[in-house]
Amino acid sequence: MIQRIQSLYLLVAIVLQSLSLVLNWSTYLLEDSYYTLTGLSSSFEAINAMPLVFGITVSIILLIVVLLQYKNRARQMQLANIAIIQLLLVMGLFSWIHYNLINSIKVDLPEMEIGYGVAVIFPLVSILLVWMAKKAVKKDDDLVRSADRLR
Numbered sequence: 001m002i003q004r005i006q007s008l009y010l011l012v013a014i015v016l017q018s019l020s021l022v023l024n025w026s027t028y029l030l031e032d033s034y035y036t037l038t039g040l041s042s043s044f045e046a047i048n049a050m051p052l053v054f055g056i057t058v059s060i061i062l063l064i065v066v067l068l069q070y071k072n073r074a075r076q077m078q079l080a081n082i083a084i085i086q087l088l089l090v091m092g093l094f095s096w097i098h099y100n101l102i103n104s105i106k107v108d109l110p111e112m113e114i115g116y117g118v119a120v121i122f123p124l125v126s127i128l129l130v131w132m133a134k135k136a137v138k139k140d141d142d143l144v145r146s147a148d149r150l151r
Contacts, residue, residue, distance in 0.1 A: 006136035010067040013126040013133075017060045017087075021053070024117035025094060028105065037101060039119060046104045052097055055090040059123075062086050063130070073141040080134040087123045087130070094120065 021039035028035040028044075035044045039056050042049040062083045069076040105112065 004070065004136070004140070006133035006140075007067060007070065009129045009133035009136070010063055013129040014060060014063045014067065016122040016126050016129075017056055017063060020119040020122040021056055021060075023119040023122075025052075025119045026098060026101075026117060027115040028101065029113040029115070030105070030111065035101070035105070037097065042097070042101065044101055044104060047097060047101045049097060052090070052093050055086070055093045059083065059086045059090055059126070063126075066130070066133075073137050073144075076137050077134055077141075080130050080137070083130050084127055084134075087127045090123045094123075 023038065025037045025039060027037075035042070037043075037047075037049060037052075040049065040053055062079065066076055066079045066083050069079060102112075102114075
């Protein structure tokens with residue numbers, strides 16, 4: 001299972017999504033306040049980060065299921081498509097929470113410094129890894145089908 005390249009791609013995507021739970025997604029610096037948004041919480045009490053936590057957790061579980069479906073290549077490709085959509089949803093959830101947090105602080109944007117953490121790119125990299133895994137699964141499936149035709 002792990003010796004297949006698609007399994008390694010999926011394993012790296014799982015690790016990246018797990019790291020995105022604990023690393024900073026964004027920081028907001030005002031002259032007297034400092035707020036952070038991680039995958040697990042928001043330091044600004046008016047914003048609830050639970051949708052982001054839920055989205056990341058669902059994507060991790062879905063990636064694990066895709067990884068474990070190595071015996072059924074057709075289902076693995078279908079679940080990989082769903083995982084890509086879920087990772088896009090995680091990016092959308094971050095954008096929505098980020099927008100709400102900026103509006104909740106109610107300060108002019110030139111007075112606020114916004115910094116983005118490395119966790120922002122993890123869903124995008126995971127999408128790329130899942131897409132590459134899906135291509136490798138398709139290649140394996142085509143190889144098996146061609147071998148079946150030769151028999």
